[in-house]
Amino acid sequence: MDAEYRVGGQDDFELEAEGGDDAERRCADVDAAGHGERLDRWLTTQAPEFSRNHLQSLIERGCVTVDGKPLGKAAHKLRAGQRVEVELQPTDESRAFRAEAMALDFVYEDEHLAVVNKPAGLVVHPAAGNWSGTLMNGLLAHHAAAATLPRGGIVHRLDKDTSGVMVVGKTLAAVTALMRQISAREVHREYLALAWGRVEAPFVVEQAMRRDPVSRVKMAVAPANLGKPARTDIFPLGVGEVKGRAVSAVHCVLHSGRTHQIRVHLMHSGHPMLADVLYGGAPALGMTRQALHAARLSFTHPATGEALVLTAPLPADLAAAWAEIGAIGLPS
Known part of the structure; x- marks a missing residue:
């Protein structure tokens, strides 16, 4: 047969x-x-x-x-x-490293690096569910050398719904130097946020963090022996009210860069961020995404040694909410 x-x-x-x-x-x-x-x-x-x-x-x-x-x-x-x-x-994964032309807002750029003002809603790295349309795809289209660099030159990240400044290396030497600065905590990142509750005096949250043992999409504070060290300094910039409930504008300074660090530290301190549903923050003031913006980035230029301080203004949604409670701007 x-x-x-x-x-x-x-x-x-x-x-x-x-x-x-x-x-x-x-x-x-x-x-x-x-x-x-x-x-x-x-x-x-x-x-x-x-x-x-x-x-x-x-x-x-x-x-x-x-x-x-x-x-x-x-x-x-x-x-x-x-x-x-x-x-x-x-496969979707094989499509991840394709160049995709997109409008990117660069607040600084030279032959060594670029600083982009990332809009809310833009994913930084390709991953499950977002294999295209990411910042990395846009960088691959923006300059050819990105294809030769780890992750297209991206050395740190912002959450999808967080807006603001990010630095990107354009050469392998710049990527290496920037990553070393980040590891040595020599890259300073400052954020503006709106949080529930009344914040009228500066305070520090120094709580180790780890992946939430119950929900893998969340992070959580943890005992020092089980998590990674994390510190956030928080400064008040104004307090308003929404339907009788206090809302505070805050300036957050990172001393480490853990995933969801500011979101988790604010929640832990009893001040969840507006519209940060993942961490218990109800929407308000027209915000439909977490009210967080990377406003200022300071570091040493890896090629020239120049001290760079780059800023990005509040995007329209957060600026409108900010004005509604009469908060002041980022301190100098």
Whole structure:
């Protein structure tokens, strides 16, 4: 009976490039060894450079046909002699490092580095759920050398919904020097925020932090022996009211750069940020994203040794909320 089967294995897989697309089509006949095999498992032998999960997603998207008919079930059992054709779309991850032209607001730029005023809503690094349209994609389009640098030259990050200044290296030497400054805490980052409650005197939050043991999307304060050291200095800039509830404008100075540090430290001190729903801050004053802005960045230019101090004004949404409570600006 085996002699009647049409033999087709990985070496016999036919390739057909799709013009103007990153996809390619591959065709093969199921041989005796593939008889009774699950479609997704059989595809891993024909396209071993792709993960089984990715091949399953291609099946679900209708990119695989058996004898000319689309099959959406990864568990479909194949029969010897069937003709399988798959359109191999690149993985989302493989698209992450593509140049994408976008309007970027640079507050400083030379041949060594750039400082960008990141808008709220722009993701910094490609990751699950955001494999394109990120700041890194924009940097790859902005200057060709970014493709040769780790993470396109990005040396620190801001949360998606946090606006403000970020420094980016444009050469490997600049990236290395900036990362060393950050590690030595020689890059100074100052933020403006609106928080619930009455803040009328400066205070310091010095609480170690770690990933929240219950929710992996959150960070949390932790005992010193279980977390990483983190300190935030907080200064009042004004107090107003929203429907009888106090709202404070604050100036936050980082002494470390932990993920979500200001958001967690404000929540821990009883002053969650406006519209920071993840950490218990209710929306108000028209804010629909966390009321946090990276307003000032100070560091030493890695090539010239010049002391640079770069600032970015409050974006429209936060500026309107700021004015509504009559807060003062960033101190000099």
